Amino acid sequence: MTEYAKPVPVPDEDTAPFWEAARRHELAFQRCDHCGTYAHPPVRFCRGCHDVTEPSFGFATITPRGRIVNWTVIHDAMVQGFAGDAPWVHALVSFDDQPGLTFAATLIDGVGDGLKLGAAVEVVFKDVSRDVTLPLFKLA
Incomplete structure (x- = not known):
């Protein structure tokens, strides 16, 4: 691996699962546990089912x-x-x-x-x- 001289992403709590998947050479995005809608960048409530009371997300590979x-x-x-x-x-x-x-x-x-x-x-x-x-x- 050669030295990479460009800025690199700094994962935060919301994006860490995306970057962990990328390290495994997988593409994984945030997915609503209620309706299955994917989102990127990660969101706090789903744009599919609009559940703001009990939003729940995981990350799934695509x-x-x-x-x-x-x-x-x-x-x-x-x-x-x-x-x-x-x-x-x-x-x-x-x-x-x-x-x-x-x-x-x-x-x-x-x-x-x-x-x-x-x-x-x-x-x-x-x-x-x-x-x-x-x-x-x-x-x-």
Whole structure:
């Protein structure tokens, strides 16, 4: 593993299960125990059943394949550590088996002919340190 010189996520109480799953090379999102609605980032009450009295959540793994629903090409690295990466693609991914769940991530393929709305993608995990693994996506 080479030294990773970019900022890394700092898990908190709400996001720790997501990052623990990523370290295992799994994609897991918060899921309502009442109605099964997935959410990311984690929420305090469910957007599906709107249970605010007794909200209850766990994290569940999903099939790590989806489709691009939007993207942006970043040309100006405003954060130290990313200067050599420009331009890169940050894509919004929807998942085939979890309608309504989206996740924003870096597309490692960059700008190319395959970059289009609805393009199929799959997760690729990058271990950047002993404690941090990043879920990235590539065109499938």
